[in-house]
Amino acid sequence: MIQTVIFDMDGVIVDTEPVHRYAYFKQFDELNIPVTEAMYTSFTGFSTRNTFQKLKEVFVIEHEVEDLIQRKRTIFNDAFDSKADLELLEGVENLIKELHQNGMQLILASSASKVTIERVFNRFKLHDYFTHVVSGEDFPKSKPHPAIFEHAASLSIAPKENCIVIEDSTNGIKAAKAAGIFCVGYNSIHSEAQDLSEADVIVNHFNEMDFKRIENFHSKLGNY
Template sequence: MFKAVIFDMDGVIIDSEPVHLKLEYEIYDELGIDVTREEHSTFVGTTSHYMWDTLKKKYKLSQDLDYLVNHAREKYFNHLTSEECEVALVEGVRDFIRKLHERGTKLAIASSSPLNVIEAVVKIFKLEEYFEVLVTGDMVRKSKPEPDIFIYAAEKLGVSPNECIVVEDSHNGVRAAKKAGMKCIGYKNISSGNQDISMADLVVEAFSEVDADRLFK
C-alpha cells in the first residue's frame, strides 16, 4: 500500500531546466570551457557538487570547487528571486499535488537543488501547505543516481521505501528511485533534454494522464 509521493523539483514541479542551461552556459563561457549539450544533459538531476567536481577534474579548472558551486548556486538563486524570473510551474502539477494532499497522501520534495532554492520555490508558488518534508542532495552522502536522497526522504516521512512513489524527469533521478526500491512515475519533460526514463514504472507526458486515486488501489 502506497502512503507517500516524493517529488523531484526541477523539471517536475517547476520548468526550470532551460534557465539552468542558460545560466550554466554563461558560467562555462566565463571559465572558457566547451561543454556539449549531450555532456550537460548527463548532469540533470545531480547535485551541483557532483557536476562541478566532475567538470573541474575533466577540464582541469583552477578555481576552487566551493567557489564553482557557490557561484552557480548564487547566480540561479538571484535569478529565481528576481522580477525577471522565467521559471514557471509545470502545467498540471499543482492540481496533481493538491489531489494527492486531499486524499491524505504524505508528500515530500527531494531535490538536488540547495535548500534555500527549494524553500524559495515552495514559497513563490504557494505550495507550503502540501509538503511536510523538504530534502536536498546536500543532506546525503551520494548524489543521484544513487538512492540516498529518496531513502532519506522516506525516513523523514516515516514510511518504508516500498510505500513510496517517486515522480522524476531525469535518467539519474529514475535510476535513484529504482535503486531505493520505490515505484517511479517518469514525467517526460522536453525541457529536460533527451532523458532516458524508460525504466520508470509509468511514463507520462502530462500530469493529467495520472489518476491520483488509481495509484493507491
C-alpha cells in the same frame, strides 16, 4: 496502498532548467571551459557540487568547488528573480492539492540546493503541502546514487513499499529504482534527452494521474 508520494522538483514541479542552464553556461564562459551539450545533459540530476567536482576532473579549473558553487548560485538567483514567466508545470499544482486533500503524504527529494528549493516553495506557496523537503546538497553522491530517495523514504509515514517517486530524468529514475521504490517517469517536453525506460509507469501529463490511480499503484509493487 500508496501513502507517500516523493516528488522531484526540477522538471516535475517547476521547470527551472532553463535558468540553471543559463547560469551554468554563463559560468562555463567565464571559466573558458568547452562543456558540450552531451556532457551537460549527463549532469542532469547532479547537485551543483557534484557537477563542479566532475568538471574539475575533466578541465583545469583553479577555483575551489565552494567558490564555483557560490558563483553559479549568484547567477541563478539573479536570473530566477528576474524571470517573470516561471510557472509550475501544467497540472502539477492540481495534483499536489488533490493528493494533500486526500491525506497523501508528500515529500520533496530534489538535487537542488536548499536555497533554490526555498525560493521555489516561497514563490509558489508549496510549504503547506509537503511534510519534508530533502536537498541533494546534503549527500556526497548525487542521483543516480539512491541515498536521497532512501532518506526520503525513511521520512515516510509508511514503508517504502507504500511509496512512489515521480521523476523526469534518467539519473533520477535510476536512483529511485536503486532505492527499491516504485517510480513514475514523467515524460515532459523537457525530458526529450532523458531515458525513462526503467520507470515502472510513464505518464505524459499530470492529468493522467489522480489520487485514486496513485493510491492503487500498490497492485504493481510485486517486484519488491
